[in-house]
Amino acid sequence: MALPNPDPTAYGSGGALAGDVLGAYLRTQAVAFLRALRLHAEAAGSAPAGGAAAADAAEAARGLRGAARRIAGSLAAFRAVTDTAWADCLRGELAWLSAVLAEEHATAALPARLLDALHRLSGSPERPGGPAGGPATGTGGLAAGPARAAALLERQLAPARTRAHAAALQAMGSSRFHAVADAVAVLASEVPLDPAAARGPAADVLLPQAERVRARLAAAVAALPPPAQAPPYDTGQDGSWQEVRHLLRLHRYAREALGEDVAPLAAAGGVLARHGDAAEAAAASAAAARTPRITPATAYALGVLHADQRHEAQSARRAFHRIWHPAPAPA
C-alpha cells in the first residue's frame, strides 16, 4: 500500500471546519467508550462469571481500549486544534488506561496462543504424537513433550495473567478511572478546542497535522531492514517493529478522524499485531525452556514451538513489506 498523499477533496469533511471534523470524531469515540464501559459493567455484574460473561467482558474491554486509543491518538495528532492543557492531561490518563487493558489482554492471549500452537504442532492425523511429538517410545520418547510443555507454560504464565486481570479490575474501580470516565462523558457532548484553530478549514488545519504523522510513520517503515535482508529472524529488530505498529495506529486514527477509508491500514495493523504476538510467544517459549530440570522431551517441544512462532513473526514481517511495498503492477 502506498502511503496515500493527502487529497483535500478525498475525505468527507469537504469544506468543513477543523473543529467540526475533529469534534464529531471525538464525540463518536466518546460515545463508543461510554457504551463499552456500560457493557463491561454489565458483564462484570452478571454472576456467576461464566465463560460467556468473560467473553463479553473481554469484548467490552476491547471496545474500551479501541475508543481510548482513538481519542488519545486523535488528540495527539491534532493537538494544536484542541485546548492543549486539557488534551495532554486526558491523553495521559487514556494512555494509562489502555496500557492496563492491553496488559490484561496480552497476558490472557499469550498462553492461549502458545497452547493452540502446541496443539497444532503436536497433532497429526495419521500419526498420534505427530511429527513434533514423535512416536511414543516409552520414557525415552517425545510424546509427552507437548503436554508437559503446555503445563509448564500455563504454570509460568498464569501469575502474570492473574496479576494483570486483578490490576485491570482494580484500575476500573479506582477514582482515577472514574475521573477518566467523567472526562470522556463530558467529551461526548462538548469538545474543548482551540477556538481560533477550530474555525479554520479542515483541509488547511487538520491535513498538515495528519501529514506529520504520516511522515513519521514513513520514516519508521523506511528504517526497517529491507525484506531481502530480513530472512534470519532477529529479535533485535522487535523494537523497530513495535515503533512502526504504534505509528501506524496513530496514522490510522488520524485518517479515520478525517473520514477516510482506513480498511487497508487496519489490515496492515493486523499483520503487525500478528507479528507482535508471535514475537512474544517465541520469547516466552525460549524463556520456558530455560527452566531448570525440565525433561528433554519438554525442551524439544518448546524448541519446536519457539521456531514455529519465530517463523510466524518472520512471515508477518514479510507480509507487512508485501502490503506496504506492493510489487509494481504488470504492464
Next chain:
Amino acid sequence: MALPNPDPTAYGSGGALAGDVLGAYLRTQAVAFLRALRLHAEAAGSAPAGGAAAADAAEAARGLRGAARRIAGSLAAFRAVTDTAWADCLRGELAWLSAVLAEEHATAALPARLLDALHRLSGSPERPGGPAGGPATGTGGLAAGPARAAALLERQLAPARTRAHAAALQAMGSSRFHAVADAVAVLASEVPLDPAAARGPAADVLLPQAERVRARLAAAVAALPPPAQAPPYDTGQDGSWQEVRHLLRLHRYAREALGEDVAPLAAAGGVLARHGDAAEAAAASAAAARTPRITPATAYALGVLHADQRHEAQSARRAFHRIWHPAPAPA
C-alpha cells in the same frame, strides 16, 4: 507452470526420425557419463585427498548421477523405440548405480544441511547465542544447546555417511560397474534401437510416449493435497511428494530428449529437491531428539531445528504449487 500440451513443431527435431532424436540424446548423455567418470577417477587418484579433490569427486559423481538418470529415464520413457531387452537390462544397472551415488550424496548433504541450519538458527548478530540458543545463563542456559546438538547429529549421521561413501567406492571398483561403464561406452557410438519404431517420425513415435509420462505426472500432482489444505505439515504425505519428484524427473528427461526447453521443469525439480532435503532433515532432528540422556538444551536446539526444517519443507510445498498452478494473469 501449465503442463505444456505437446506441439509437434515446438521441438528441434522437426520432421526427424524417432531413432535419430532418441539416439542423439542417448549418445550425448553417454558421452557426459564417460566424461564424469574420467573426472571422478582423476579426483580419486589425486593424493592426498584434500578438500578440493573431494569437491571435484562430488561434482564428478553428480555428473555421473545426472547422466545415469537421463539415460535410464529416456530408456524408460521411450522403451518401445529401443531394443527392449538391452534397454531394460541397462536401465536396471543404471538405477542401481544412481541409487548408490544418490545415497552417498544424500548422507553427506544431510549433516551439512543440519549443521548449517543450526548455525543459522543459533547465530544472531547482536545477541550471542541468539534467539534460538537464548542467552548463556550458566549450566541452566540454552547456549550450549546448538553446539551439543551439532555434535550429536554429527555422531549419529557419520556412520551412515561413511558406509555410503565406502559402498560407492566399492561399487565403482566392482566388475558390475565396469560392465555398466562398458555398456555406456558402446552407447556413446551405437544405440540399440527397435528398427521399425526408430524409422517412424519422432512426432508420431516419441511424442505419444512422452505424453504418457506427462499424464502420469499430472495424475500424481493432482493427487497431492491442495495447497489450501496443506498448512499443517504432514509427514504422511512425503511419499506422494517423492512420487511427484520421481515422475517430474522422468518427464523432464523425456522432454529434454525431444529438444524442448526444460528450464521451468528443472526449477520445479529444484523446489522438490529442497522439499525432500528439508523433510529428511526434519526427521533426522526428531530422531536425534529421541536419544536417551541428552540435555534439555540439546533437545531444545533439536526442536528448533526440526520445526525450522519442517517449515522449509512446507514452504517448498507451497512454492511447488505456486509454480505448478500459477495464479491467473491479471486482465
